[in-house]
Amino acid sequence: MEFYFPTEPGEQLAFLAATIMALVGCFVLLAPGLAMRMAGLDIREGRNDGYGAVRSAGGLLAGFCGTALLLAQPMVYLALGAALGLSVFSRILSIMSDGRSSWRVVPPLVVQAATAALVLSYVFGLI
Template sequence: MEFYFPTEFGEQLAFVSAVITALIGLVVMFAPGLTLRFCGLQPREGMAEGFAAARSHGGMLFGFAAGALLLAQPMVYLAFGAALAMSVFGRVLSVMSDGGSSLRGILLLVVAAVLASLPIAYVFGLT
């Protein structure tokens, strides 16, 4: 089995977006305490549910990104980009409704928007 790396520039950008998301997912899955502190969250003492939720979210990010990398199909990249775009929408709602307009929140919003836009731009031929 050969390692597939795309030859088209647009698909390379979508591929890189999936790689970065997979790496973020691995960090969230294997270092939930560090991730939660970075996001300004802290689970209560003796309660493992916060760590379990973070690990689960990291596993979902990694799994979806790995699926996009392994299948390397436009519709999979579209679903991947759409899922990331919905997380961007959630962050925008947070900025507008919850007062989540801290520097960290805006930075994470921009990163998520860039990661979402790359696969979507590839699918629609914008790159």
């Protein structure tokens, strides 16, 4: 079985976006404590249950993006772009409705918005 690397520039950008998000997912999966500290989150009361939830979310992201990389089908990229787009929407909704926000919400929002835009631009033929 051969690993597929795209030849079209638009698909290469979607591939790059999926790779970036897969790496983010692997980071969250393997280092949930560090990822939580970077996001300004904390585990309190001596309970470590939160690590499992964060690790699971990282595994889901890594698995979904890895599947998009391995299958390299437009419909899989559409599903990935839709998921990333909804994630961006939820971050914006959180900023608007949760009250005070810190500067920590901006970098993840920008990364998710850029990767969603790259993936969806390829799917809809804009790049």
